[in-house]
Amino acid sequence: MRHHGDVDAAPGLLDFAVNVQGSAPPPWLRDRLVVALDGIGRYPAAAHDEQAREAVAARHDRRPDEVLVLAGSAEGFALLPALRPRLAAVVHPGFTEPEAALRAAGVDVVHVVTDEADGHRLHPDAVPAEADLVVIGNPTNPTGVLHPAVDVRALAAPGRVLLVDEAFADAVPGEAESLAGAADVPGLLVFRSLTKTWALAGLRAGYALGDPELLARLAAPRPQWPVSTLALEAVIACSMPAAVEESRRAAERLATARAEQAERLAGLPGVRVLPGTAPYLLLRLPDGQGERVRAAVRAAGVAVRRGDTFPGLGPDHVRVAVRPANQVDRLVAALADALEAVAA
Known part of the structure; x- marks a missing residue:
């Protein structure tokens, strides 16, 4: 897995x-990261993290307290057991790291497998009602299917966390069907990655969007200084309007x-x-x-x-x-x- x-x-x-698109970040981003190297003799600063959250919030029309900067989406997946789900439903075929992290923590996981003959279309009613965590990618990796936002929204339910992995959403024209700006969906978490579009796989940079209380639960087990200075700078740079x-x-x-x-x-x-x-x-x-x-x-x-x-x-x-x-x-x-x- x-x-x-x-x-x-x-x-x-x-x-x-x-x-990952390309073998290296674009020159303007590389130059900005090179300048930021002069700051790595100091610990990552809370003010720098605040700048990153403000940049992401402006990009998605959210509040800064609805943003959690991550050391890549993989860190977010590793933190999922902190939400203490009793039963996680993972829509497959899909990225396997969330399930691997949940199983390693002893969380019960059920598969909701889409059908190739049906175009791997999502059927929200296939998710068990008792699942208090649902994980889905949109677009889904590896099928490439982009599920309608209305169907993904239908997975939300009282007492349930709905995690939508949007690692490739910025590679879809118009970011169609994205829920990154959907602050009105109860229990919604959206993970975003900078790895793919900006060729930053080795830097580990991304972020989560969601209700502040939910983000606080997710972040509870994190160590001090979880996101590097360079990753914070990358999040700021890639959230700017020109980027x-x-x-x-x-x-x-x-x-x-x-x-x-x-x-x-x-x-x-x-x-x-x-x-x-x-x-x-x-x-x-x-x-x-x-x-x-x-x-x-x-x-x-x-x-x-x-x-x-x-x-x-x-x-x-x-x-x-x-x-x-x-x-x-x-x-x-x-x-x-x-x-x-x-x-x-």
Whole structure:
């Protein structure tokens, strides 16, 4: 359950396994972080954290006390047991780290598995009424499905915490179906990540949005100085209007590139590109051939994300990031050769 794409993306391989856009932050962001390096001789300051919360609050039309800056969304998932849920319902296929953290803390977890034949559509009534924590990604990783906000809202219930993982929401044009600004949904937590759009996977920066009392419960077990000075600076920088506009334009470019990449992959024999809206695509390879095709593609120097570590998927599923056309050329060629070799 704790297998992630970085394990598949070994050095030297063309990386379609990790959903980070680019290999480094844009120059303006890098320059700002370099300047902030002069401050790392001091402990992260409460005033700096307040600046970050104010920047995020302005970005999402929230109050600063409705923001909790995180050392990446993964920290937020690790804190979920502090909410003391009795039964957590996790919508799958989905990112597995929340469930791994909950199970490690002894929390009972039930799967709500969406159906590929139904387009992995969310059915709110499939969630057990007794679940007092519900976890869902939107768009969901790895399916790429973007659930209607009205359906996600329907998961909220009295006495329940609803966690929506929006790690890829800023990569969707217009941030469609986002609940980041929905302060009116009782028990709602929204996690956001800066990792993907801004190529900050090594920095660990993100934030949670929610009711102040709920955020206080979530943060109760945190150590002192949980978020680094550089991560705080990144949160401020990436929440500025110019950065939000840059990410909006990037999301539109990604949508175009995704459609083109999906069309090319769908032309391969036996490959089904499942519908979605995200900076990655979920593929279904010919029945029984997935593991051998994936191994042959890897031998050709291309890394893809295996699908069988996601509940609800199997060895014939792989996830591929959206990449520039010249890199897609290599992916398509490697897959075509692998499919031909395995079929023979």
